[in-house]
Amino acid sequence: MTVRQDVHSAGIPVLCQSCEARHRGVCGALDPDQLVALSKTSSRYTIEPGAELIGDAETVNSYSNVLSGVVKLTKGLSDGRQQIVGLQFAPDFLGRPFKVESEINAEAATAVSLCSFPKASIERMMRESPELEHRLLKQTLKELDEAREWMVTLGRKTASEKVASFLLMIARNIDPATDPATNSTSFDLPLTRADIADFLGLTIETVSRQLTRLRAEGVIRIENNRHVTVESLSRLERRSGA
Amino acid sequence: MTVRQDVHSAGIPVLCQSCEARHRGVCGALDPDQLVALSKTSSRYTIEPGAELIGDAETVNSYSNVLSGVVKLTKGLSDGRQQIVGLQFAPDFLGRPFKVESEINAEAATAVSLCSFPKASIERMMRESPELEHRLLKQTLKELDEAREWMVTLGRKTASEKVASFLLMIARNIDPATDPATNSTSFDLPLTRADIADFLGLTIETVSRQLTRLRAEGVIRIENNRHVTVESLSRLERRSGA
DNA sequence: CCAATGCCTTGATTTCGGTCAAAGCCTCTT
């Protein structure tokens, strides 16, 4: 069980054996000894789009790092209405410490690869390593900020502002090299129209109409229903309602 | 600088000198020595309804415990539209560790009393006491759960479901002794109609009409525009959309 | 006591987004 070393600008420069990737999410907080121990209990999964991650017996007692792909967190009402309450991109951490569970479902929006560990391993290490808990606090604060940002979008923006805000958010998360000077980006939508609607509190039809409008106005182009090219980021920003 | 002791079912049984009250939020995580040190730097404030707590120079570099009253956290759009993204009730903690600030304003919704400490004191203690950071993580997770719960309300509920959900949430936070058997509660609304509208992503008029409807249907009574009596909690719950 | 002010309610009308319905487009399979 060797642990590969890697130079990292911030934090302890180590790689998780199972992930074979750098994790800002969790592993970066561990020292090499802990990492070796964790590697013994961790394993790597690949999940098909649409598969449930929580509610599923296999993974309910585990935490994971998202290595690639997008996971959607949803909450539903009894009559079937659904709302996406969060999207997890790599290298986000997935799973809820201390079982403060609030009936959230997690589902792979795209193909997803995960590095996951038994709940018990992480919880033990959290007790040993304050740095790990510190990372979790930071991630949780980040998620809280994102959630509040979306509350503004859900409560106060118009349909077209919502769609523009959504495209911007995806652009920022998918393509880390979005250059404001270029003023244009290109990426694959990780969500179907139905998912986008559930994320924005709209219907599929409204989402579709707003995308059509943005296309007609030359702000974006869409190929094969998935691949989006933003022709003018600044125009998209102007439409996102600040 | 004596520190009063108090028997508490969970956690370390201590009282903050300045607060003279038990804090699940922060103080409960400290040992008596730390508490004495903190007491030396903490002070108690009373804030008038409508006063800004963040953005205000006096308190921008401090953390606080809410001792009584309700604080609203708001985010605004450039054109003036506003959304309340959280309500802090006693004994919630107020303030943002690690300056992950996301342009949130905090304002007293009612008269509020606070026990506040300089940012530096808390941050130093956080480094010394993992238990304190643990508490912060728990509070942050709680706030995240609440935020996500409201995302469902904002995105997927109708106006009348929103208002019913809001009344239930207030009832649960204001009156901790809400007994499901009794099926009725009574409390003062800590928010004006405008605040409720900003919380629910509605207009004042819609909020007013929905309250009128609930009154007409005998689910609630309202006196002096503030004092609400829920005649039937179960009927209110049924209207909240699960 | 009577403005005046600030909330809150109510009514009339408009509009944005939802609903219903049909057709178009990919992708995958055979």
Add this chain to the structure above:
DNA sequence: AAGAGGCTTTGACCGAAATCAAGGCATTGG
């Protein structure tokens, strides 16, 4: 290549909530 099924788009219409506009009802102060 054709057909099937699943997304997506588009159109016509509808309805819930916003907007516009009075008016009511407390509290405050002259």
